[in-house]
Amino acid sequence: MYDVEIKDLSVYYGSVCALQNIDLKIKSKEFLGIIGPNGGGKSTLLKVLLRLIKPTTGSISIRGSGPIGYVPQFAFFDRSFPINVLDVILMGKLPKKIKWFRRYSAKDINHAEKIMEELGILEFKNRQIKQLSGGQLQKVLIARALITDPKILLLDEPTSSLDSKTKKEIYEMINRLRREKTILIVTHETEDIFPYIDSIAYVNKTLKYYKNDLELSHGIVKKMYGFPNKLITKEEIIHRKLVSYREDRDD
Amino acid sequence: MIKTLFGYTFMQNAFMAAILASIVCGVIGTIITQKRLVSMSGGIAHASFGGIGLGYLLDIEPIIGGLIFSVLASLGISIIKRKTNTYSDTLIGMFWSFGMALGILFISLTPGYPPDMTSYLFGDILTVSSLYIKMMAILSFIIIFFIACIFNYWRAYLFDEEFTKTLGVNTLALEYTLFILISLSIVILTKVVGIILVIALLTIPTAIAKLFTYNLKNMMTLSSIIGAIFSISGLLISYQYNIPSGATIILLSVIGFFLISLIYKKISRNQFKQ
Numbered sequence: 072m073y074d075v076e077i078k079d080l081s082v083y084y085g086s087v088c089a090l091q092n093i094d095l096k097i098k099s100k101e102f103l104g105i106i107g108p109n110g111g112g113k114s115t116l117l118k119v120l121l122r123l124i125k126p127t128t129g130s131i132s133i134r135g136s137g138p139i140g141y142v143p144q145f146a147f148f149d150r151s152f153p154i155n156v157l158d159v160i161l162m163g164k165l166p167k168k169i170k171w172f173r174r175y176s177a178k179d180i181n182h183a184e185k186i187m188e189e190l191g192i193l194e195f196k197n198r199q200i201k202q203l204s205g206g207q208l209q210k211v212l213i214a215r216a217l218i219t220d221p222k223i224l225l226l227d228e229p230t231s232s233l234d235s236k237t238k239k240e241i242y243e244m245i246n247r248l249r250r251e252k253t254i255l256i257v258t259h260e261t262e263d264i265f266p267y268i269d270s271i272a273y274v275n276k277t278l279k280y281y282k283n284d285l286e287l288s289h290g291i292v293k294k295m296y297g298f299p300n301k302l303i304t305k306e307e308i309i310h311r312k313l314v315s316y317r318e319d320r321d322d
Numbered sequence: 323m324i325k326t327l328f329g330y331t332f333m334q335n336a337f338m339a340a341i342l343a344s345i346v347c348g349v350i351g352t353i354i355t356q357k358r359l360v361s362m363s364g365g366i367a368h369a370s371f372g373g374i375g376l377g378y379l380l381d382i383e384p385i386i387g388g389l390i391f392s393v394l395a396s397l398g399i400s401i402i403k404r405k406t407n408t409y410s411d412t413l414i415g416m417f418w419s420f421g422m423a424l425g426i427l428f429i430s431l432t433p434g435y436p437p438d439m440t441s442y443l444f445g446d447i448l449t450v451s452s453l454y455i456k457m458m459a460i461l462s463f464i465i466i467f468f469i470a471c472i473f474n475y476w477r478a479y480l481f482d483e484e485f486t487k488t489l490g491v492n493t494l495a496l497e498y499t500l501f502i503l504i505s506l507s508i509v510i511l512t513k514v515v516g517i518i519l520v521i522a523l524l525t526i527p528t529a530i531a532k533l534f535t536y537n538l539k540n541m542m543t544l545s546s547i548i549g550a551i552f553s554i555s556g557l558l559i560s561y562q563y564n565i566p567s568g569a570t571i572i573l574l575s576v577i578g579f580f581l582i583s584l585i586y587k588k589i590s591r592n593q594f595k596q
Contacts, residue, residue, distance in 0.1 A: 085407075121488045141488045152356060152481050153538045162478045167490030171471050199536035219489070 073134070074099045074223055074253045075120070080129030082115050089115040093129070093278040099222075102249050104264045105257045107274035113257050116274055117227060120255070133223070138167075140221030140252075144228045145208045150201045156211050157183060157196050163218035186214045190244065206237035213244065223253045230260060242267060327561065332448055336567070339450045340553035342458045343514045343523065348546025349469055350507040351524035352531070352538065353500065356480050360525055362399065365414035366501075367508045367520045369395035369421030371442065374512075375428030378437050385454075388442075389509045391421060396501035445516030445568035447557065454513060461510050465503050469542075476500075477538055514553075515568040523549060526575040533586050552578060 075097040082090040090112045097103055107113050118124045119131060121141055133139065157180070164179045187193040190210045200208060209229055216224060226245065230238040238260075245254060246267050258264055261271075265283070273279045327333050354363050373391025377384030395417045403410045429436055441449065469476060478486045479496045487493045511520045531544035556571030 121484075123484065123487060138488050138490055141485055143482070143485060148482070149356075151532075153532070153536045153541050154477060154481050155536070158477065159481070161474075162482070162485065163489070165474060165478055165486070165489055165491060169472055169475055169491065169495070173472070173474065175474065201536070215485070 072099050073097060074101070075131070075133050077119075077131045078129055080119065080126045080131060082112075082119060082124065083127045088276065090119070090126075090274075090278070091276050095272060095278055095280060097223075097253060097255070099134075100249065100251075100253055102246075102254045102267060102269045103256070104261070104268040104271045105255060105274060106259070106261050106271060111275035113274050114227075116278075117225065117257055120225060135222045137221055138219060140216035140219050140224040142209075142212045142216045142224065142226040142229060144231065145205060145212055146228075146232055148200070148208070150208075152200065154200060155196075156187075156192065156198050156200065156203070159200060159211055160187065160215045160218055163215045183214070183218055186217050190214050190217075204237075206233050206241065209233070209237075209241055210244070213241075217248075221252065223255065224248065225255045225257075227257045228259065229256065230258070230263065238263060327558075331452070332450075333561075335450045335452060335455050336447045336557055337554065338455050339447055339458060339514050340557055340571075341550050342455070342462050343511050344527070344549030344553050345546045346462050346465055346507045346510055347523045347549045348527060348531075348544070349466060349542045350504055351528040351549075352542045352545055353469075353476070353480060354504065354524055355528045355532075356538075357500075359504065360521060361411065361414055362396070363504055363508060363524060364521050365399065365418045366392045366396045366505055367512070367517045368418045370505075370509060370512065371517055372421040372424030372428070374439075374442050375425035375432075378432045379428040384437075384442070385509060385513065388512060389505065392505035392508055393502055395421060396505050397498060400497060400501060441516070442512060443516050443518050444566060445512065445514050445519060447514050447553075447567045447571075450513060458510050461506050465507060468499060468503060473539070480538075515571060519568050519572045522572045522575060523553075526572075526579050527552065530579055530582050533583060548578075549575075 073096045075095065077093055077095040080090060080093045081088065093116070105113055105116065115124070119126055120133070121139055160183045161175050161179060164175060164182070166173070184193060184196070187196060190213065192207060192210050192214065195203060195207060195211070200211070203211065213226075213229075224245075229245070230241050233241065242263065245256070248254060249267075256264060256268070268283050270283055271281045273281065328337075354360055370388035370392035373387035373389065374384040375387070376391070377387030380387070399410060399413050399417055402408060402413055425439075429439065440446075475486075475491065475496060478491070479493055479500075483493055507524075508520055511523060515523050527545040527549035528541065530548050531541045535541050535544055552575045553571050556574045557567055559565075559574065560567040560570040
C-alpha cells in the first residue's frame with residue numbers, strides 16, 4: 072500500500088522545466104530522504120507534495136484526507152514576530168474551513184502541551200520565539216506539524232545550521248516517529264541521515280530512487296563512505312563536475 | 323483653554339477623528355508592518371488620489387472615488403503579481419504614479435475653480451464633518467470586527483502563510499480581505515492626516531509598541547493608544563501655535579519614536595551591564 076503515488080509528473084515555471092517526468096511511490100511508514108543539488112527541483116517537489124503548486128502534467132495522489140505535516144526551514148522565519156511557542160503550535164489546530172469567533176479549546180491546549188512534553192519543550196510554552204535557539208525552534212515547528220496528526224511528515228532541511236549535538240537530537244526525535252508515520256526529509260546532509268532512512272530520492276530535474284540496502288549499508292561501503300554504492304557514483308560525478316567547473320572558471 | 327476648545331463642534335469632531343484614526347492605525351498598522359506591506363500601503367494610498375480626482379470630475383463625494391480606486395489598486399497589484407510574476411515592488415511603483423497622474427488629469431478636467439487638493443495630500447482634521455465621523459466609526463467597526471472574529475487565522479496567516487495554506491485554509495480569501503481592509507483604513511486616514519502622511523501614522527505607533535510587547539494583540543492595543551496620544555497632543559499643539567495639524571501630528575510621532583527608542587536602548591543597555 073502506497074501513501075504517495077506520483078505518476079509521470081512534470082512542473083514548468085513558464086518555459087523553465089523544474090521537474091521532468093517524475094515517478095515516485097512511497098510506502099506507508101517509509102523513511103525517505105530527498106536529496107539533490109540546489110536548484111535541482113527539491114523545493115518544487117516539496118511544494119507539489121504540499122499542494123502549494125499544481126503540476127503542469129502528470130498526477131499525484133496522497134492517501135488519507137488530512138494534510139501532510141509540514142515542517143518548514145526554521146531559518147526562514149522572522150524571529151521578531153510577536154508570537155509565543157504555544158500559539159505557534161496551536162496553528163496546527165485551525166480548521167481548514169474558516170470558522171468565525173473560533174477560539175482554541177482547552178482540549179486543543181492540552182493536546183499541544185502533551186506534544187510539547189513529549190518533545191521536551193514544555194518549559195518554553197510561553198516564550199516568544201525570539202528567545203529560542205535554532206534547535207528549540209525546530210522542535211516547536213515539529214510539534215506544530217505533529218498536532219495536525221498527519222500520516223505523512225515532511226521536513227525541509229530540519230538540521231541545517233545546527234550544531235552536531237542538536238542535529239543528532241533532532242534526528243533521534245524524527246527516528247522515534249517512524250513507527251507511526253511516513254517520513255519525507257529534504258536534506259543536504261546525506262551522511263547524517265543515512266543511518267536512519269529506508270530509501271533515497273535523488274532529485275535533479277529528474278528523480279532517481281534508491282533503496283537503502285541493509286547489506287550494503289552495514290557492510291564495507293558504509294564503513295568507508297557512509298553512502299550506498301550507487302549513490303556515491305552519483306554524488307561523485309556531481310562533485311567532479313563541480314570541481315572541473317571551478318577549475319574552468321579559475322582559468 | 324481645553325474647556326473652550328471642546329466648545330467648538332469642529333474641535334470635538336477633530337478629537338473623535340483622531341481617536342478613531344488611531345484605533346484603525348494601531349490594528350492595521352501592526353498587520354502592515356508584520357506582513358511587510360508598508361510600500362504596498364503607500365502605493366494604495368497614492369492610487370486613491372486618482373479616485374479623489376475622479377470624484378471631483380463626476381461631482382460625487384471624492385472619498386468614495388478614492389475608496390474604489392484604492393480597493394481596485396490593491397486587488398490589481400495582488401492579481402497581476404500572481405499572474406505575471408512581476409515583482410510587486412515594480413507594480414506598486416506603477417500603481418503609485420498612475421494613480422497620482424490620473425488624479426491630476428481629472429482635476430484639470432474638472433470645470434470651474436480647481437478644488438484645494440492640499441487637504442487630501444496633507445489632511446485637514448479640523449474640517450472633518452459629523453457625517454464623516456459617523457462614516458469613520460462604521461468603517462472602524464467593520465475593520466475591528468473582521469480582525470477580531472478570526473484573529474487566530476490572521477495571526478497564522480501573518481506568521482506563516484505557507485503552513486496555513488498546507489492546512490487547507492483559503493489564504494487567498496484572507497489576502498483579499500486584508501487588502502480591502504487596508505484600503506478602507508487608508509481612505510479613513512486620508513481625510514485626517516492626508517495621503518502623504520498616512521504611512522507614518524500606520525508605522526510609527528507600531529514601531530514604538532514593538533519595543534514593549536511580544537504579543538500581537540497587545541501590540542495592536544498599545545499602538546492604538548500611542549497613536550491616540552500623538553494625534554491628540556499634535557492637535558493641541560497645532561491649535562495653540564496655529565500650524566498645520568497633520569504635519570504636527572507626524573512630526574511629533576517621528577520625534578517621539580526616536581526619543582523613545584533612544585531611551586529604551588539606553589535602559590536595556592544598562593540592564594545588560596548589570
